[in-house]
Amino acid sequence: MTKRKQGTTPKKGKTSTKSAAPKKGATSAKKGSSTKRKPRQTKTQAPKTRQMRAEATESQEDHWVERPIAVFLQLIIGVVRRLDDIVGWVMIAFGLVSILSLLGLSDGYWTQSLSDFLQAWLGWGSYLVPLTIVAIGVMIVIHNMRPYQVIPWRRVIAAEIAVVLGLALLHLVLVQRINPDLSLFEATNHIDAIKLASDGGGGGLLGWAVAWIFARFLRGTAVVALGLTFALTLLFVWRIRWTAPLDLLIWAQAKLAGNLDASPVRRFEDPEVDLAPAEPIQKRLEELVPATPKIKAKLPATKPKAKAKPKKTADDEKNYKPRKRPTALPDLQLLNAGEDIKPSKKDIERDIDIIHTTLEDFNIPAKVVDSQTGPSVTQYLIEPGFFEKPGGADGEVRKSKVRISQISNLSNDFALALSAKRVRIEAPVRGTPYVGLEVPNRKKFMVGLRSLILHPKFDKLKSSLAFGLGRDVAGNAVVADLAKMPHLMIAGTTGSGKSVCVTSIITCLAFNNTPDQLRFVMLDPKKVELMRFNGLPHLFGKVEVEMERMIGTLRWGVREMERRYRLFEQIGVRNLKGYNAEAKKQKGLEPLPYIVFIIDELADLMMLAADEVEKMLSRLAQMARATGMHLVVATQRPSTDVVTGLLKANFPARIAFSVASSTDSRVILDTLGAESLLGKGDMLYLSPSASAPLRSQGVFVSDKEIDGMIKFWENNWEQSEEEAARPSSAPNAARPSHGAPPAQGAAPWDDMLARQQITSDKDPQIVQAIEIVKKNGSASASLLQRKMRIGYPRAARLMDELKEMGVIGSERAGGQTRDVFVKGDDDPIGDQVRRYNAEAEQAETPESSEESAELE
Secondary structure, rough: OOOOOOOOOOOOOOOOOOOOOOOOOOOOOOOOOOOOOOOOHHHHHHHHHHHHHHHHHHHHOOOEEEEEEEHHHHHHHHHHHHHHHHHHHHHHHHHHHHHHHOOOOOOOOHHHOOOOOOHHHHHHHHHHHHHHHHHHHHHHHHEEEEEEEEOOOHHHHHHHHHHHHHHHHHHHHHHHHHHHOHHHHHHHHHHHHHHHHHOOOOOOHHHHHHHHHHHHHHHHHHHHHHHHHHHHHHHHOOOOOOOOHHHHHHHHHHHHHHOOOOOOOOEOOOOOOOOOOOOOOOHHHHHHOOOOOOOOOOOOOOOOOOOOOOOOOOOOOOOOOOOOOOOOOOOOOOOOOOOOOOHHHHHHHHHHHHHHHHHHHHHEEEEEEEEEOOEEEEEEEEOOOOEEEEEEOOEEEEEEEHHHHHOOOHHHHHHHHHHHOOOOOEEOOOOOOOOEEEEEEEEOOOOOOHHOOOOOOHHHHOOOEEEEEEEEEEOOOOEEEEEOOOEEEEEEOOOOOHHHHHHHHHHHHHHOOOOOOOOEEEOOOOOOOOOHHOOHHHHHHHHEEOOOHHHHHHHHHHHHHHHHHHHHHHHHOOOOHHHHHHHOOOOOOOOEEEEEEEEOHHHHHHHHHHHHHHHHHHHHHOOOOOOOOOEEEOOOOOOOOOOOOHHHHHHOOEEOOOOOOOHHHHHHHOOOOOOHOOOOOOOEEEEOOOOOOEEEOOOOOOHHHHHHHHHHHHHHOOOOOOHHHHOOOOOOOOOOOOOOOOOOOOOHHHHHHHHHHHHOOOOOOOOHHHHHHHHHHHEEEEHHHHHHHOHHHHHHHHHHHHHHOOOOOOOHHHHHHEOOOOOOOOOOHHHHHHHHHHHHHHHHHHHHHHHHHHHH
């Protein structure tokens, strides 16, 4: 028997099994047919019935699968149908919250930021924005009550222009009342007018900007011109012709003549407004989306379109509000803000004409398209053109691009034509299709550190090791983060600004960190550059100026790095940040500060002990980043024997000031350019993330600023009890004379250096010999021979040295072992260091008393 699915049409001549069996006594509906009882279902029909039941079960299962999808689609359709209402209510709520924030009734972070933004830019007109948003939301909500119309965008734009002009007119009137003795342009350009705008008064910054433009070009007639423009814009908004007064006169004349149907004012028709009734939105949505669609396929996930973010303006430093500084840090008023002296427009145009003339003389089709002015140089952007050459037999003209080398080879010719000391060509400028010609300014202006600390880029770093470097050729701030570098190498000849750069880095870091957060270790072989920082609480000990102590300081740095790694291993953290976070949770742990090593002249250290210095610096540069230890190394001789390949590989961030030759430039930067710098702070900064160096003018920090900072920290920071209890200096360190800054605690490497000094005239294995005799409780030459695997002469010398130090006793008769006078916890070398320090202090006490008596 042929099986057939439920619901299919039966074939002709066959009885359908879809209909149910008739009841007993039922008759056939066909005319003339006799009443017959339907036979019982046979065994061959049973499989067909089971198939029908199975198909019915599958249909029910499909129903349970399709029903949630249908409900979900109906929910989406409902949201789409009411999407305009949802948007309208959201706009109404947003506008009301904005009004509350403007009235000072809402203290939320986002609402307060929104109110500050609106008041700063629109002033008294800031309330128009939320009111407009509320009005639009109300119009959207009630759109179902009447057919919607096309929005007249011309009138909307005209209304916005009218608001801006009204704010400018209001601001002009206010500033003229504030400064009635000044002219209109001077009153608008006065600091009071700018402050009024930035504080949210008058027309805000937007109104002040438009008012300044009108006052700049129209002077005394600015108010009249602005008022007329404002009135004409309002007429356009209300669709009133400028001939309305004439139309009014015509209407009055018609009325007097007896024409009662005359209209007083003729309005013009806006072509964008569709006055014909439109279909309701509800009907359009119903046509687009069916009521109950049955869709089995999965709907593709659609992502909402991201809202376009407003473009950020370039370095708006005047209107930027920096973060509040902690009260424990020095006030930024101790720093100079710098100068802002730029070349005049006339000088720039003259240089552009000279550049065009020079290019024409060498038959190079190129032109200057833009210029950027920095503190020390002005960069002119040159766009290369095309050479036109005759083509083939058809006489077609072929175009070939000007090669960059053709422009780069003219650097000396440009310098001669512009009467400049040096010019530098950047080919091409990063991210642009132009060649940059950098011409020195006739007068440089100083870059102050305060302007960089208050810059938005500085706050954006959000790092305690951030510092300002200077400003680039476009006047933009150049800031860096020592934690990300993580080490910095500086090179430059004498007088190029290398030491000033190091000083500015130290000052910036000390201004933004307390001594608990940051410590300095300063090595100054020249003995004059960094000595001014003695007395700064951030400094470990004093500035080291002796070669042997400087090498010992680097050894201590390696040991301190290893000690910190052992602490991290015990706590189970990876870096200093994680350790300090755990120290705040656990009472037994003390937070560790960042340590910055400052080396002002690397060449002198390399001359004394090149192998050892290179080994220790390379180890610190490779591993010390995670422990919070960073290096700032400067040298005036960037040759390959000083800046070796191993050191250079571990210092990805490098700064080059003016160098003597192109070879030195290649050593420090791997490229040319540093030999053509101007000196006095002009530098090339190679960032670890940049592919090419960036030219900028370095920061200048005066002695007065440094002295003010050091005096602040001396007066406002108390040393800890541990530091105050330490001796003021090492045994071989010079004592401060009368009138010197207050003595600081001893450096942590002083004890290590003193121990090395005590053991300098003894056998290098004296420490190992002391440990052996302490462990065994007896001493003999044969014991040292066996344990240390040395000969008898050396073992005998070690026994004599141990006796001089008081570790063991005298010889005994009969070859007996000597007595040992130290135990497991005793430190004989440390005891000698302490006795030496005590004798040195007692020796100095009478001298100080005699000096005080003489002064009295």
